[in-house]
Amino acid sequence: MSDRFTKSMARNIYLGGGVFAFLLFLGLTVDTMERLPERDHRENITPAVALGKKVWEDNNCIGCHTLLGEGAYFAPELGNVYTRLGNDKEAIKIMIQSRPVEGVPGRRSMPQFNLSDEELEGIAEFLKWTSEINTNNWPPNIQG
Amino acid sequence: MLKYQSQAVAKPYFIAAIGLFVAQILFGLVMGLQYVMGDFLFPEIPFNVARMVHTNLLIVWLLFGFMGASYFLVPEESERELYSPKLALLLFWVFLVAGALTIVGYLAVPYATLAEITGNDLLPTMGREFLEQPTITKIGIVIVVLGFIFNIGMTVLSGRKTVVSIVLLTGLVGLAVFFLFSFYNPVNLVLDKYFWWWVVHLWVEGVWELILGAILAFVLIKVTGVDREIIEKWLYVIIAMTLVTGVIGTGHHYFYIGTPEYWLWLGSIFSALEPIPFFMMTLFAFNMVNRRRKDHPNQAAVLWALGTAVTAFIGAGVWGFLHTLAPVNYYTHGTQITAAHGHLAFYGAYVMIVLTIISYAMPLLRNQGPAATAKAQKMEKLAFWLMTLSMAAITLLLTGAGVMQVMTQRMGDAPLTFMAAQDNIAIFYWLREVAGVVFLVGLITYVASFFTSDKVKTAA
Ligand code: HEM
Ligand code: HEM
Ligand SMILES: [Fe+2]
Numbered sequence: 261m262s263d264r265f266t267k268s269m270a271r272n273i274y275l276g277g278g279v280f281a282f283l284l285f286l287g288l289t290v291d292t293m294e295r296l297p298e299r300d301h302r303e304n305i306t307p308a309v310a311l312g313k314k315v316w317e318d319n320n321c322i323g324c325h326t327l328l329g330e331g332a333y334f335a336p337e338l339g340n341v342y343t344r345l346g347n348d349k350e351a352i353k354i355m356i357q358s359r360p361v362e363g364v365p366g367r368r369s370m371p372q373f374n375l376s377d378e379e380l381e382g383i384a385e386f387l388k389w390t391s392e393i394n395t396n397n398w399p400p401n402i403q404g
Numbered sequence: 405m406l407k408y409q410s411q412a413v414a415k416p417y418f419i420a421a422i423g424l425f426v427a428q429i430l431f432g433l434v435m436g437l438q439y440v441m442g443d444f445l446f447p448e449i450p451f452n453v454a455r456m457v458h459t460n461l462l463i464v465w466l467l468f469g470f471m472g473a474s475y476f477l478v479p480e481e482s483e484r485e486l487y488s489p490k491l492a493l494l495l496f497w498v499f500l501v502a503g504a505l506t507i508v509g510y511l512a513v514p515y516a517t518l519a520e521i522t523g524n525d526l527l528p529t530m531g532r533e534f535l536e537q538p539t540i541t542k543i544g545i546v547i548v549v550l551g552f553i554f555n556i557g558m559t560v561l562s563g564r565k566t567v568v569s570i571v572l573l574t575g576l577v578g579l580a581v582f583f584l585f586s587f588y589n590p591v592n593l594v595l596d597k598y599f600w601w602w603v604v605h606l607w608v609e610g611v612w613e614l615i616l617g618a619i620l621a622f623v624l625i626k627v628t629g630v631d632r633e634i635i636e637k638w639l640y641v642i643i644a645m646t647l648v649t650g651v652i653g654t655g656h657h658y659f660y661i662g663t664p665e666y667w668l669w670l671g672s673i674f675s676a677l678e679p680i681p682f683f684m685m686t687l688f689a690f691n692m693v694n695r696r697r698k699d700h701p702n703q704a705a706v707l708w709a710l711g712t713a714v715t716a717f718i719g720a721g722v723w724g725f726l727h728t729l730a731p732v733n734y735y736t737h738g739t740q741i742t743a744a745h746g747h748l749a750f751y752g753a754y755v756m757i758v759l760t761i762i763s764y765a766m767p768l769l770r771n772q773g774p775a776a777t778a779k780a781q782k783m784e785k786l787a788f789w790l791m792t793l794s795m796a797a798i799t800l801l802l803t804g805a806g807v808m809q810v811m812t813q814r815m816g817d818a819p820l821t822f823m824a825a826q827d828n829i830a831i832f833y834w835l836r837e838v839a840g841v842v843f844l845v846g847l848i849t850y851v852a853s854f855f856t857s858d859k860v861k862t863a864a
Contacts, residue, residue: 261637267567270640277644281651288652288670292598295664300594310591317531317589318524320515323452328661329738330597331533334439334451336822337738361447368442368823371450373516390593396668398660400735403819 299394312386315379324370326404328395334368337404342384342391344402349384356380405768408479410486415769416496417472418762422851424465424503425755429844431458436837440830449511456536457510462750463534464503467549469758470579470615471499474556474572476765477622482563487555495551502544506537528589532596534604535586542586549580567636568625571643572618578611594662601657608749609650609678609720614643616716616757617685623709623764624689629697638688645681653678656728660737668730675728679721682753689713702767702775704784708760711792715752723748723799735814740829741806748799756792759850766854776853783853790846797839805832 296302316322321338322331328339345351356375363369375383406412435454437444445454479486486492509518515531522538524530529539537545553576560569585602621639625632655671689710700706723745727736736742763784767776775781813825820828 261634261641265637267633267637267640270637270644271567274640274644274647278647278651281647285651285654288655289598292658292663292667296594296662299664300592300662302592305591313591313593314525314528317528318516318519320452320456320531320536322531322533323455323515323536324450326738327593328597330657330661331738332452332455333738333740333743334435334455363443363446365443366441368438368451368826369446371447393594393662395660395662396665398734398737400814401819403813403821403825 301389301392304389304392306385308382308385309389311379311382312384312389315375315383316386319373327390328393329398335370337399338387338390339393339395340391340399340402340404342388344404349381349388352384352387353380356383405771405773408485410489410492411476411479411765412769413486413489413492413496414472414476414765416493417468417475418766418769420496420500421465421468421472421758421762424461424468426847426851427507428458428461428465429840429847431455431461433837433840433844436833436840439833440837453510453515457507459534460510460536461507464499466754466758467545468499469754469762470576471496471552472765473615473619473758473761474552474576476761476769477619478556478559478569478572479563481566481569481622482559484559484563487558487562491551491555495548495555498544499548502541502548506541509538510536527587529587532589532600535600539587542583546580546583549576549583553577553580566632567639568618568622571614571621571639575611575614575618578614579607582606582611597661598658598663601654605654605657606651608753609653610647612754613646613650613681616712616753617642617646619757619761620685620689620709620712623705623760624692626764627700627702627706627709628692628695629700630692630695635692638684638692642681642684642688645677645684649674649677649680656730656733659730659733672728672730676725678728679717679725682717682721686713686717700774702764702781704776704781704788705760705764707785707788708756708763711788712752712756712760715748715756715792715795717752719745719748719750719752719799723803735810736806739806739809739814740802740832741810744799744802744806747802748795751792751795777856780853780856783849783856787846787850787853790849791843794839794842794846798836798843801832801836801839805829805836808832 324332324335326333326337326339329337341352342349345355356373357380359370359372361372431454434445434449435451435458438451438454475486475492513521518538519530522540524539527539529542530536535542553573556576557573560573582603585599588599590596617639621635624630625635652670653675655667656675658667658671690713693706693710727733727741727745767773776784808829809825812820812828813822
């Protein structure tokens with residue numbers, strides 16, 4: 261790098277650029293926070309949805325599945341599973357309940373989590389709520 | 405041979421890092437097999453358990469590496485002994501035991517049980533990707549990192565202040581600050597995801613790059629003898645570009661998770677510029693080595709330093725750019741393309757920089773002089789190529805799998821179901837597992853290079 265470009269000039273670009281970037285990011289975050297309610301429909305977060313998120317986390321579902329495209333890539337996307345299964349909460353519950361304890365020979369298999377009825381209802385409600393988030397039309401099709 | 409006796413505390417950190425690295429890869433191979441033999445180790449070690457062991461071991465051993473690097477280079481930069489070597493040693497054991505207990509917990513009991521017995525309901529932070537650790541482990545990490553930063557900070561601030569040590573310290577403080585967002589877990593999934601990225605993205609594409617730059621600059625100063633002024637100027641420009649592009653670049657994760665549409669533009673534009681600092685790192689490393697004032701006897705360390713710059717640019721820069729524009733990411737989001745990029749970026753940038761500083765420091769820490777024997781270096785270089793080329797193969801194979809996945813599952817009039825698409829690309833996963841075995845052979849070669857018997861030193 262040329263000698264006319266000094267170390268203190270480089271440092272000023274670093275400090276100025278860094279501070280500017282973080283301030284701009286904070287500003288955008290404030291704006292995003294203001295716009296989120298109409299996109300995430302938080303008014304629909306019932307105690308059941310909240311319980312569902314807890315069940316989701318306590319069983320580390322994200323360790324196999326993606327949710328809105330984030331997570332693991334071993335098992336199907338679940339952000340739109342409610343729609344994929346025909347807008348049917350019962351279908352989600354049956355899916356989770358019916359996992360064989362010893363798995364399926366040779367195939368990827370979901371564990372049997374032994375969830376209670378209340379927990380099953382919660383997870384189904386949580387996935388239904390998630391499917392209603394405005395995601396800019398993602399995923400591209402129903403297969404997720 | 406150490407300039408400062410207290411640098412010696414780096415050694416256990418480096419040894420632990422390498423040990424955990426081996427374990428990480430073993431669990432990678434378990435998962436690789438589960439991808440094609442779904443019932444492998446089921447239900448004893450389900451995929452999600454193997455995955456969090458794999459990724460959490462990665463993060464923990466990289467942290468061990470960063471800490472070891474800091475304990476090694478800060479006394480030399482500051483021209484004084486470490487503030488407290490005792491504290492450094494104490495924190496080493498705390499971190500190792502806490503880490504080991506957590507991994508045992510993952511493997512020994514169902515995750516829901518672990519959540520229950522560690523009191524996750526009091527402050528729920530578990531069950532999110534990369535942040536699976538029980539809340540008490542997270543608190544433990546905060547304590548260890550704060551103690552570590554205190555120790556390093558006291559050394560830096562009371563000694564000679566160099567750009568390298570100040571940038572390193574800034575990166576470490578940033579690491580600690582952004583980790584605090586792992587304690588924020590709102591019920592609203594969109595908010596949860598928004599701030600989850602403040603840990604993950606602002607780490608690897610923000611503050612960790614400062615740590616990477618500082619370690620690379622330190623090693624280049626040592627092995628090339630190029631004037632510090634020149635190296636420090638480069639370092640400033642590189643990290644300036646990192647922050648200017650990478651902070652707003654967080655927006656490339658705000659395309660499809662419920663966040664407003666303007667992120668499609670902001671995220672695409674700023675993150676498309678993120679390869680620039682990585683490219684500059686490559687220019688920087690080759691320039692400095694070409695302008696070297698001496699031929700350092702530790703040629704393995706030079707190879708690692710150049711390898712880091714190049715592989716980080718390809719893995720983070722090129723493979724990141726591949727899927728960072730919103731219209732592309734619309735189709736690739738959360739596919740094997742993401743996994744391909746995640747592997748080469750983490751390997752090229754952070755695995756390799758830790759192996760670079762270990763390569764430079766270990767001969768000194770082991771009283772072997774400035775470099776290991778010619779035979780040991782030869783083995784280390786072989787390990788470099790085995791690991792780097794097999795990781796390149798893994799990346800290409802996952803990219804192939806990802807392209808097929810996108811074409812069959814995300815496009816066309818009759819898209820396949822997820823599982824049908826997976827069955828179609830099994831061959832890529834089999835070959836990935838083969839490449840993974842080669843990686844393990846490379847890693848074993850690497851470990852073995854520390855145990856070569858030949859006592860003859862290379863010409864200094
Ligand atoms: C023997 C070599 C390896 C194999 C077979 C392997 C295999 C895997 C598999 C199967 C996954 C899970 C993908 C999914 O979620 O479906 C994964 C995730 C991951 N691995 Fe590896 N791995 C290996 C080496 C490494 C190395 C050396 C690193 C670090 C550089 C690494 C870093 C990661 C990361 C960061 C993830 C999370 C990726 C993401 O979320 O996109 N792995 N690995
Ligand atoms: C050393 C630096 C980097 C590392 C270690 C890294 C690692 C990762 C990992 C592990 C993921 C997956 C996260 C998850 O599990 O959801 C990811 C996602 C992503 N990265 Fe990077 N990355 C780096 C730099 C970059 C750069 C410079 C770019 C852009 C030019 C980039 C673009 C992306 C994009 C667009 C995604 C989202 C993929 C998706 O939608 O599924 N990354 N990165
Ligand atoms: Fe990112």
